[in-house]
Amino acid sequence: MTDMAPAITTIEDHPLRYALANELHARPFPTLDAPCGAVYLAIKRPEGAAARDKDADRQHLTQLLDRFGATHPQPGATHWFGDLGKHKLKWEQHTEFVTYTLFVDQVEERPFNGQIFSHLPTDWLAKAPGVRITSALIRVEEMQDETEIVSRLTDWFVPESLAVSRVLDGSAVIAGDFRIDAAGHMRFAAFTTPDCGARRIGRIVQRLCEIETYKTMSMLGLARSRDLGPRMGALDNELTGLMSSMTGKMAQPEETLDSLLAISAELENMLAQSSFRFGATGAYEAIVNQRIDVLREERYTGRQTFAEFMMRRFDPAMRTVKSTERRLQTMAERAIRAGDLLRTRVDVERSAQNQSLLESMNKRADLQLRLQKTVEGLSVVAISYYAVNLVLYMAGPLGDAANLSKLVMTAIATPLVILGVWWMVRRVRKSME
Structure with missing residues (x-):
């Protein structure tokens, strides 16, 4: 047996050393055996989610655990994994939202009928400290022959938006259409090979949940961009008109300067209120692309992959968000520059007026002297x-x-x-x- 290195007892540890090291191992992937299923739910407050009272999230989790006699999370915990009756529950708290993933070791006879979601009590869901940002039903089966898989994909998903790919070196086929079904849930399916391990299945399910969640959170930036669009257009026209008037002789430059300062203040306010959402959108987009990359997709039966779906549907939305952010910043900078130029012009005119006034005062002083x-x-x-x-x-x-x-x-x-x-x-x- 190899001798262990002696412990260092003469140096004091940083107060956060163990907490930071343990954080890297605090959220392990679940271990799942096919066939199985998962219910996924993400809850977010409509406004001020980042500054919410996160104790309310833990209290809501505790209310669910008490119904099944499960152990409580540690005070201040941001994640919990354990038994919830005969199933497993994974709870995670994030900056803007909180997620629940319930793993069941069986599949429904009728695929995606929503009965699996009934494992979460209805009255408990009604008391959630927020609203549903997304929910998903995930079905995992052992891989059948290709004809059978194609037949099921046709029955379960909308062909026009269906994304399918073989992942993780051919150990599984994943599919989803990113549409909300009649029960209000997204649908994802995974078909695994017999030698696909339980940990790998758990990683696949976890990646599907993360792709859906961060994709949805990213789209909030698009909604914000659309809200800002009409007002930004109006301000852009006003700003262009004011700058055009500056090229000629202005009757009231002070009034023009006041208008420029008002536009500049409004643009800065819009930029301040949108900076968090635009920054979060960029971060979520990066996570979506990273989660898809690690799946190592391969095309399956000539259908579009998850990456191709995102390139066609998701990337344009993200480019719109980035374009709106750049346009808002550019307009704010234009307003500041125009204000500076006009302020300089007003100062020059005032200097000329002061010079004329001084000359007049000199003449009056000379007359007074005479x-x-x-x-x-x-x-x-x-x-x-x-x-x-x-x-x-x-x-x-x-x-x-x-x-x-x-x-x-x-x-x-x-x-x-x-x-x-x-x-x-x-x-x-x-x-x-």
């Missing part, structure tokens, strides 16, 4: 007039003593007074400046 100088000269004359009279009154006795007449004294005093007043006014003005 008027001030004129008033200043008149003030000197007025003050000098009264000052000369005061000087004559004060110097009158001196003039009489010197035998100077009043006229002579006035002639002598006037220049001196005017010069003094002018000097005083000039000094006051300079001190104020």
